[in-house]
Amino acid sequence: MSTIKSETFTFLKDLTNNNNREWFTExxxxxxxxxxxxxxxxxxxxxxxxxxxxxxGKLDGxxxxxxxxxxxxxxxxxxxxxxxxxASLGMGKGSQKGGYYLHMEPGKSFLAGGIYMPExxxxxxxxxEISLYGADFLKIxxxxxxxxxxxxxxxxxxxxxxxxxxxxxDPMGDYLKLKNFIVVYNLKDEEVLDKNAVxxxxxxxxxxxxxxxxxxxxxx
Numbered sequence: 465m466s467t468i469k470s471e472t473f474t475f476l477k478d479l480t481n482n483n484n485r486e487w488f489t490e491x492x493x494x495x496x497x498x499x500x501x502x503x504x505x506x507x508x509x510x511x512x513x514x515x516x517x518x519x520x521g522k523l524d525g526x527x528x529x530x531x532x533x534x535x536x537x538x539x540x541x542x543x544x545x546x547x548x549x550x551a552s553l554g555m556g557k558g559s560q561k562g563g564y565y566l567h568m569e570p571g572k573s574f575l576a577g578g579i580y581m582p583e584x585x586x587x588x589x590x591x592x593e594i595s596l597y598g599a600d601f602l603k604i605x606x607x608x609x610x611x612x613x614x615x616x617x618x619x620x621x622x623x624x625x626x627x628x629x630x631x632x633x634d635p636m637g638d639y640l641k642l643k644n645f646i647v648v649y650n651l652k653d654e655e656v657l658d659k660n661a662v663x664x665x666x667x668x669x670x671x672x673x674x675x676x677x678x679x680x681x682x683x684x
Contacts, residue, residue, distance in 0.1 A: 465663075466508040468656050472498040472549075473570050480547040480570075488545060495532070502549045502568065503529060505662065510553065512666040513564070516673055520553060520564075528552055548572070553669075555579070560586055561683060562645070562676030564669050573656050575665060577672030578618075578646040579679050589682040591627065591640050597678075598636040604674045605647075613671055614647035645679055647672060 475498045479488070488495065506525030514521035528551040536542045547569060554563025555577065565576040579590065594601050604610065605617065623641040626632050630640055649668050658664060 465659065466504045467659050467661060468505055468568065469501050470657060472501045473653065473657065476547055477570050479545060483543045483545055483547065485544055506551050508662045509665060512662050513553065513669055516670045523553060562679035564672060568656055570653060573651040573653065575649045575651065575668055576646055577669065577676055578644070580644050580646055587643065590645060590679055591630065593682045594636050594639050595630055595634055601678055604678055610671050613649050613668060617642060618644055618646040618648060620644065647675060
């Protein structure tokens with residue numbers, strides 16, 4: 465069973481304190497080793513998750529892993545490298561469907577699921593689904609294990625008013641204001657480095673599956 469090595473987290477900690485091209489070039493072999501460790505871990509995690517979501521079987525760890533190099537062209541922050549290993553397991557910015565995301569960073573690791581920053585046409589369809597089938601949606605997010613791991617949906621950047629095209633008194637109004645439909649589970653470092661991390665993370669991701677299925681329903 466593949467595990468995330470402590471050396472991988474040590475590399476990320478050192479990179480955080482030395483985020484410049486000279487240091488990175490000198491430590492390129494450490495980066496390559498850490499990257500390989502994460503890819504092996506992802507390959508096993510994907511295989512485990514494909515047991516409950518067969519769509520994931522089409523993915524592989526190397527393609528799922530985001531580049532560590534930051535795009536600084538339009539950013540005031542010119543730090544050249546990310547200080548995390550992030551992987552899209554069917555979820556990404558502007559994604560058209562619900563998926564999963566893994567973020568590994570010392571002290572800041574988390575698992576996420578849902579749709580992040582969808583295009584306006586996708587957002588509208590998801591909102592319609594929630595408005596029409598509110599009881600089904602609430603049953604999913606209030607399910608005991610789901611609620612225990614994900615007490616609430618991400619509230620960032622939500623609208624102040626019910627969006628146009630929906631009744632002002634819509635009982636699902638609070639959810640219709642959301643711009644993202646995401647749940648997050650924060651991980652302690654020891655959970656990421658645990659020898660059973662693949663199975664443990666897969667169990668948490670599995671809890672997100674009904675949520676993703678609901679979000680994807682309008683597009684099937």
